[in-house]
Amino acid sequence: MFLTNKTEAWFFWVFFPLALLAPLFLEQNEFYVSKITTVVILAIFVMSLDYLIGRCGMVTLGHSMFYGLGGYLFVMLAPEYETVNFWVYTFYICVIAAAIALIVGVVVLRTSGIYMIMITLAIAQMCFYFFSDSIHWGGNDGLFIYIKPETSIFGLSFFDLDNVTHFYYFCLLSLFNCLVFFRMVLRSRFGRVMDAIRENPQRTTALGYNIFLFRLASYAMASALGAYAGYLFALQYGYVNPSMLSWQLSGTALVMSILGGMGTIYGAIMGTLVYEGLHYSLEHLTEHWLLLMGIFIIALVMLFKSGIAGFLESLLEKRS
Amino acid sequence: MDLAIFLVQLLNGLQYGLLLFLIASGLTLVFGVMGILNLAHGSMYMVGAYLAWYFFQGTESFLFSAVISAVIALMLGVLIERTLICRMYKRNHLDQVLLTIGMIFVFNALQSLLWGNDPLGVDVPDALSGSLHLTGVVEYPVYRIFVALFCVAIAAALYFVINRTRLGMLIRAGESNREMVECLGVDISRLYTIVFGAGVMLATIAGVVAAPMASIVPGMGEHVLISCFVVVVIGGMGSIKGALVGALLVGVVDTFASVVVPDVASMIVYILMAVILLIKPQGLFSN
Secondary structure, eight states, X not given: OOOOXXXXXXXXXXXXXXXXXXXXHTTXXXXXXXXXXXXXXXXXXXXXXXXXXXXXXOOOSOXXXXXHHHHHHHHXXXXXXXXXXXXXXXXXXXXXXXXXXXXXXXXXXXXXHHHHHHHHHHHHHHHHHHHHHOTTTTGGGOEEOOSOOBOEXXXXXXXXXXXXXHHHHHHHHHHHHHHHHHHHHHHSHHHHHHHHHHHOHHHHHHXXXXXXXXXXXXXXXXXXXXXXXXXXXXXXXXXXXXXXXOHHHHXXXXXXXXXXXXXXXXXXXXXXXXXXXXXXXXHHHOTTHHHHHHHHHHHHHHHOTTHHHHHHHHHHSOOO | OOHXXXXXXXXXXXXXXXXXXXXXXXXXXXXXXXXOOOTTHHHHHHHHHHHXXXXXXXXXXXXXXXXXXXXXXXXXXXHHHHHTGGGSTTSXXXXXXXHHXXXXXXXXXXXXXXXXXXXXXXXXXXXXXXXXXXXXXXXXXXXXXXHHHHHHHHHHHHHHHHHHXXXXXXXXXXXXXXXXXXXXXXXXXXXXXXXXXXXXHHHHHHHHHHTTTSOBOTTHHHHHHHHHHHHHHHHOTTOHHHHHHHHHHHHHHHHHHHHHOGGGHHHHHHHXXXXXXXXXXXXXXXX
């Protein structure tokens, strides 16, 4: 199995069956199904951030740039009134996002720690202003996606993007694939080197690895996945908006990732679920939910250092 | 662009840069001495502007509202340092980022709870409300010149305190070697409280003096925070001199960019920052 420990297996066998059954519980209520679809998409984004920060030790506060780019790239590339193929554009968007990440990475990865936090933030802001000030790309209001792509492979179409339930299951499958993908990467030789780089960059260099290239590759990979999540989000709501690029989104994703348990990958799903659940219920409770959310985040940092996954692991794992 | 317009833009740029310096100096001081990245620093700027508005409504005296806002800010800074920040010294940057993001949420919520979300404005104080004639037709508001001079005065005061007083000596010592300062019998936690309080007060004062020039809106803190990041990244984290140079550079470049190339103006400073980082990854004046 690709699962690393008992806690992850436990989570895996609880979460995915429940998530598969969720649309039945929600009595085909489109609103709730699309709500949880957004959560699942966000979980993909948070997972890619979790890999970057928790496993590669690269703290970025500009990850939302790729989320937004995923959406904007589709609007920029696809013809406005023609149906295009979903898979072809998935490929384009991931490749272009990775290419942009390679260029940005060359600047960003020259720095580390606090500088990296600030330069990623500033580059993401640059991108944010580029789109929010542009006349051509919709400015502050964003742009609509009039025609959603079709999803056929060699003429065979398995699902319809306009069908809320189909789209939910597709996003869930994407999340599952992401989890498996990151597990495979982390088990591979590449992943081991990334762990070594996080623990001790100097020694890893001394062992003969070019840590810059490893970091760059990880950055490009996580950014492409972040863009993929943004692409799904844009398709779900049928529009792109500069708020997808905002630094608040990067910050929130960071909170979710830490809430779930930094570097655990599957923790990203728990963090996203809990944060969004809390957000949703507080929002309905009071107009000033932001205050409670802020206090919650502060309390989280002060008291709950290793996140939900860390807490569960301390309960479930045998102490060695 | 003729000379008069050029001069006015240059003045605008320098004045904006000096204001940025006032905010960024607090950010860089807190980071340099305490190793804390305070993302909520921009919120303090916002708090300053709202406090100035609030007290100005009640008293109609700008000077009074400025002084009382600064005092409240100092108390707020000390309170935050004693209750929250003091637990963060041994934690990593990620936890600091998270904590201060939480603080931004709280401040934004309190702002909308206490003062609503409508844009507000403060009148320019009567004594400073006139305009100066630069040339025959070109005028420049006195208040902006006052703000620029005020910022220069604060910069000079900061320079004096850091380089010529005992407190400044401790601050410089704390920057280079914390443990050693502690070993020499200095109560470092008190020093930290003072520095953090001063940092918050600097941002708040900037908010107060900016209040009559800009409209007071929700989210103004985040906007200025990002500009400050650019300033301290260009200047070098922890360096006051770097913050001054960076702030003037950003102020002038940003002002001229919005005149010369308005379409991409808001991107120019970020491009400037990326270029500087490519040449000097630690900023211009890093130690």
